[in-house]
Structures are given as structure tokens and as C-alpha cells.
Amino acid sequence: MRDFDEFVTVRSAALLRFAYLLTGDRHLAEDLTQEALVRAHRRWHAITGPDGPEPYVRRAILRQYLSWRRRRASTERPVAVVSPVPSRGDLDLAERVVEADEMWTALSALPRSQRAVIVLRYYEDLPDAEIAGLLGCAQATVRVHAFHALHRLRSALSPVPLRRGEP
């Protein structure tokens, strides 16, 4: 299986980035990627498709991420309340860093299906139809997930802070 070795060598970094953005957890990202690759390795010669094995492995990572509830439920640390954080275009660098951290935290507090939609839409740049196919839902559901996710993330960027010296 030299082509499997080559695939892992060439594509593992991208797969790990995908898994990390889904989970926000480096160890879990490695676990999901490893599990997906183990399954792919065991049926490597049966995996077919016009785009090669990568769609298969990505779907496997996604499915595991969406279904890890029973195995990971005891270790999850959901964030109950998203803290509002100051934001606007003229924030200085330190404030932008804080804002990014808060937004990352807000992202981690999203339900998994919503977070998956955000990653697939804004990192993988997939159209809604393809996301719907991956998640096994309707396009309308993808749009609803995106709407709610963006609403919550937007909430993390408000209210507008009153900067010193402003009325």
C-alpha cells in the first residue's frame, strides 16, 4: 500500500487542520484523523470515487465528530454563556487578539452541527448543497445552522464598547 503511505504523508496535515477546526482540541483532532485513516487503510482498495480517497476520509472525520457524543460526553466542556466582547474596526492589536480569543471560544460553544457548517462553509469553502450532502440534511437546514451560528458569533462581538473619551 505505497499509495496509502503517500496519501497520509501528503494529506495528513490538511486532514488534521480540518479535524482541529471541527473539534478545537489537538488531541481529539489527532484521534479523529487517526481513526478515519485506520478505517480507510482497512478498505483502501475498495475506496473509489472521482476525487480519490480524500473525500472518504474527510467524511469519516466529520461523521465521527458529529457522533462522538457517547464516547466524549464526559470530557466535553461546553461553554454555557458566551461573554460579550468589545469590538469595532478601530480596535488596537491587543483588543483584536482578545476578540479573536473570545470568538474562538464562542465557536467552541456552538452545537456540533452548527460548527461543522461554519468550518465547511468558511474554511473548506463548500457550497451549501455539498455541505447538506455531507451532513445528510436539507440545504435549508444548512442555512438555518449557519444563520444561528453566525447570530451567536455576532453576539460575541457585541455590544459596542464605549471607548474612553467617547460620549
Place this chain on the structure above:
Amino acid sequence: MSDVEHRVRDLLRRHAAEAPAGATLLTTVRTESRRRARRTRAVVAAAVAVLAGIGVTVPLRLAAGPGTVTVAEPSALTEPSGPVTVTFPLSPAPVDGVVAAPDVRLEAGLPTLSLPMPGGGTATLTVRPTRPAGPVTTPVPVRGVQGFLAGTADAIVWQEGPEQWFELRADPAVPADHLAGFAKSLVATPVTAPAPFTFAVVPAGYAVDNISPGAVTFCPPDLPFDASFVGKITVMLGVTAERSTGRPVDVAGHPGTLTGPQDGYVVLQVDLGDGRLLVVQSAASVPLPEPDLLRFAAGITVTPAATPGRG
């Protein structure tokens, strides 16, 4: 694209750089894959040896040879994390050395034990990790701890562990001191119901929320546990007289019929050849693709503990 969307895109690109490098990933994957291959061979060999020794159960398995399966997508099925059984932490005390056979089930995700009460009626005991919802009123001593009357004073609840609350009621209702007396007769010996079915694979991400001798339900992740079959994948045992017409399919060499989606469900019926019918009902709202549905059914073994029932 809105400002928030731009920020999300930037955020994801920035954090993607924090992903692990996975330097040892290839080695780890190869090692784990070999270990699983060895384990699979060992399990198959052991199963063959056991079946050859007892020759009783009727396992269904797909007889797919090398090169006959084309996998274009990852399966919606996964290996089960353990046997699909339910254990209740208390059991009836032996009387004259004989232990009454309790009826242990999983109902809406909660282990439940039912027993005939002395003098008639049936006692039903449920264990859950938190205190049952609803008001509690009069204190009642139960099994050495302080319990309470609950519901419309027809049940008692008490706690025996950090995440172990019991609720006991009787049908027909009896006074609280009778319930407490009955509870006292139970011993802290767990009792496990024999599994009605075993599964080679299960729907990924689903949780089992009901187990009875006639049915097992798999609840999708976004649905709360309840005692119904609505919106779930349900495995049942029926009788061939109930068999309905549909599209013929082959399930590991057994004749099956596939119907639906109709009334919100796809139903696969597999004739076991002995008057019994294995029924897999999949809600159309959470469809299991047909190849996975057939593979799921092919991996089900009906055990002697299963009894025909209706949902």
C-alpha cells in the same frame, strides 16, 4: 459576505495553523490497523469455534467475497462499544433459595425493573442519575435512608448513591409503607437482562434508549430519549404472519422485503425461516441508506431471549 463572516474566515485560517503536526500519524495508523486486523481474525475464529460447539443461534451475515464490495463513502454504521444489554442495580432477594425472574428493560434510557408484588399487582422500579422531576412531599424511610412520597403520593423516591435515584410505584397503587416494605426486600445485586439481539454494527452516533425482549430502539443524537419508536431506528421480532408485501431484497441469504418510505418509515422485514420475522424500522426523518440498512440487518443475531412483540 458580512463582517462577521469575514472575521470567521480569518479566525479559522489563523487557528488552522495550530493543528497538530501528526509526525507519527502514519506509523500509528499502520500499527492500529494491523492490531484490529489481528483482533478481527481472533474474534471470527473464536466465534466459529463457539458456534461449531453449540450450533444453536442463527446469525445473519453478508456473504461478500473479496472485490464484491465497493465503498464510495464511509459507512453510517460503526462497531458497537459493547453488548446491547441493560443492568438494574437491585434485584429481588431469594426466597427459599429461588430468585424470582424480574423483568428488566431499558425505557426512555432508564433501567427499569418490574416484579409481581406479594398480594397482587406489579411493582415498577426505575433508576436514574438525578432526582425524578416533580414535587416530593412526606418523608418515608426506605432501605435505611430518607425517601419521599412523590407524584400523587403513589410513588416513593430515594437516593442510594451520588448518581443513583430510585423511583418505585405499584399498579394498582398501594400505601407508601407497603412500597417501602417491598423496597426493603430488594438486595444490592445487579441483574442484567439477556440481550434480545446482538449487533455486529450499529448506526453511528445513535444511542440505544429502549431495550425489551421484543424491541430495541436506536435514538438519533438530536432526539431526546423517550419510550416511543417515533423518529428512531427500531429492531423488532415479529412473526411471519405479519409479513407485508414489498420490494424483495436479499439479506445475507435470507428473503426480505423492503417497504416505504410510508407513513414516515422504511421497514425491512427478514424471514428467519422458522416462523419468525426480523423487522428493522427506520424513520424517514433519519434515513439509513439502503445498503447500510441491509448491512445493519445482516449483522443482527436474534438470541433466545427475544420474543415477538409489536411496537
